[in-house]
Amino acid sequence: MPLDKTFASTEIEPRLYEGWEREGAFACDPESNAVPFTIMIPPPNVTGSLHMGHALTFTVQDALIRYRRMTGRDTLWQPGTDHAGIATQMVVERLLEAEGIDRRTLGREKFLERVWQWKAESGGTITTQLRRLGASLDWPRERFTMDDGLSAAVKQVFVTLYREGLIYRDRRLVNWDPKLQTAISDLEVENQEVRSSLWYLRYPIAGESGRFIVVATTRPETMLGDTAVAVYPNHPTMAGLIGKFAVLPLVGRAIPIVADDYADPEKGTGAVKITPAHDFNDFEVGKRHDLPMPSVLDKTAHITVTEIEDVLAASERQINEAIVSDPGLAHDINKEFGAAQPAFVRSLEGLDRFAARRAIVAELERLGLIEKIEPHTHQVPHGDRGGVPIEPLLTTQWYCNAAVLAKPAIEAVESGRTVFVPKQWENTFFAWMRDIQPWCISRQLWWGHRIPAWYGPDGSVFVAKDGDEAAALALAHYGRAEPLAQDEDVLDTWFSSGLWPFSTLGWPEKTPELARYYPGDVLVTGFDIIFFWVARMMMMGLHFMGDVPFRTVYIHGLVRDERGQKMSKSKGNAIDPLQLIDRYGADALRFTICALTGPGRDVKLGEARVKDYRAFVTKLWNAARFCEMNDVRIDPAFDPASVSQPLCRWILDAARHAVSEGTDALEDYRLDEYALSGYRFVWNTFCDWFLEFAKPVFAPGDESSADPAAAAEVRATAAHVFGIILRLLHPAMPFVTEELWHRFGYGDEWTLIREPWPEAVTVPGAEAARAELDWVVRLIGLVRSVRTEMNVPPSSLAPVLLRDASPETMARAERWIEAIRRLARASEVRALTGEMPAGSAQAVLDEATVVLPLSGLIDVVAERKRLAGARDKALAEATKVSQKLANPDFVARAKPEVVEENRERLAAFQAEAARLEAALARIE
């Protein structure tokens, strides 16, 4: 059955994919002798659906995997998904909310059941979509970060790091997300610019009526928790206050005025209020000065006065006593007691932080304790998931000592055991790793790996892989059985993702797969994930496997829309890759992505681009149809080394060049160069010239030139080269190439995927063939150009005459007469000996002058102008080159071959100008 007019991607692609999967074409083979090649998929969130960013990263990975598979490597592209703690919990919570259920009333057990149920029903979306894209993942090996095996790995790692002292509990400030009510790591915090105010507050100096110290703050509501004022040690006007006390307004707490460099005299007033429990910098100051650290905001970021209760009570007592002893003071209480307003403070209990801010500012204003308010724009940390400002909160959490783990990871990159592509990302990696902070790994969520730690009645901690082991530890500790309670928290999702390169291969079991496929070869991901994931895999891999998890980290850009805007659902500029696949086919989308993925560059992708490259898929398909119509069939006996015709030698040589270019590009992770080189070869060489030259051979215009042997050789060569094209393009366009591979009988269905990668084979006589075909192409181009410029309609044929042509040139013209006739619209091609026919257009090609007699069609004035223009251009070039050669420094210092090249160019330009001058003279 002949090929349809176009490639019906929507029908053909799913059929091919199912075939590959059914036939086990994606499977790795741990038994084989081939060298393994491993890519670990960055596990997409189980909640996810395929977006453009996925399409980019997975297309790149699939192209690399398919390429290596064809080169004979035993490829493993490890599939799987991530349980995505917060994201998944939020999804299920939202579903429950729609049913009017709160997760807390449901309880932990029941809630987790619901999550697993949701995962079973909806968790497979992304894996189905990956198949639409053509991703050749080894599906039977699919893993999930909450699988039993991977969970065992998580416990093992946790217990080991705990026993090594690299995981520990600590009470310190964390980034608290008041919306999700969990701690989050530094990386999950995004600073957003917020337009707000800078409030200048006046804190009365204790015992010095009417004297104040002014502090500037962006967060007046936290002043309830202030326990000091810091002043720059050598501050010109305020240093004298150091050692005195201020009275904290509203609360009435006497707070020391301490000296600390943190109070930058360049900023604000040179004095800062210190709220150790609600600010990271203040926390450090608080530790340095041994300050109390009362929290005045709870886990939902509402005011709580519990921890300042004693101070409020004391203020109340003091005020009451003073009023009792001197009732006259009642009206002037502010002055005497530093404006303590315990009743007001108590009234704030339970108030949201922003409402509390307004209330406190209003009250301070009423008391005359606001010096001024300035508009102020600053960066406010927000939780990346919840989207609300995070609240530094003093809690006990589990931490991982990342600094220790980071050392070997840094060394591995320094020594080149792992290489980043492009290399500049190594700097980003180093900068972060060298200044790495303790990693908060506990999360106050339910969905995730529950922390394998149990607490005894006295709070002693027993870290063990399960309850029994913990009980045994407790027994040894207490000398008797005591009830234990497991830690309620779960681990940061990235904790389990960090183990992915070895947990998916069966670790901690010593499996053959682990021995064979670790370390992986290349990790492909976006730069936004270097810290979250790449760094953690490096740390964990080196610590537990003793080797880097991958040799190369290929960092690609982000997908943006045509205008360079980040794609996002909220902006409404997101393009759905599945829609593009529906409309244009997966091959078109994939090829577009490859063609646009420059190193370290973002990919600006619009529907129009995909549409453009779909044309290339169609072009390839049509070239196939042309071949089919002309009985191009593979000849099993074909030997490229034995072809005799220049045309065949030339296209084989061009194919060699394309293979070599494409292979080099893939080796260098230059998907763009790979795609574009294939594009140029197929379209601009194979279709535009080779097939056109083949036409007269396949169907000679007149019987006399028919040569069955020559035609057979061209057919066999065409089939051979087309087979190379299909293999070469397969990594970028797996579907159309696979389909044509089978339809043309190169192999069985679903077999191209495992065909050997084409080799760059040199054919004999390639250079001469290249020179010859190059001449023919230039001649045809020249004639076409002149004809168009002279407004000669394509329908009219004209002779192509060659003046002053060498015998060699004339022989070439003879050999290619049919092609020249067709492609240059020539009525005849021959040497011009005598006088030039009147009304001819002329052009120079090497030593010859091409004469086109166009009497009646040409405008002599225009022709003269055209020739003069061409001559001037040649002269200008010649002048440029001769000036260069006239420079003694150039001749003396430039590389000899460059000098020689320029001498040749000068001669060529001069000769061309002379011939054009002669041509001009002939018109007169």
Add this chain to the structure above:
RNA sequence: GGGCGGUUAGCUCAGCGGUAGAGCAUCUCGUUUACACCGAGAGGGCCGGCGGUUCGAACCCGUCACCGCCCA
């Protein structure tokens, strides 16, 4: 404030010491053994500014400007 990247044809981008390129868009012409998702041809650029190194700079160095990201 520190760091990274970018600035080349109308648009998107290659090129990164030795003749300025591609795709798209534009204009003109064209249905000829596949393909109008096509073919042929053409126009279009002081390669962001200013210095420097060099026989020679879009390319290397310095500096400035603007844009974008990352980290404080």
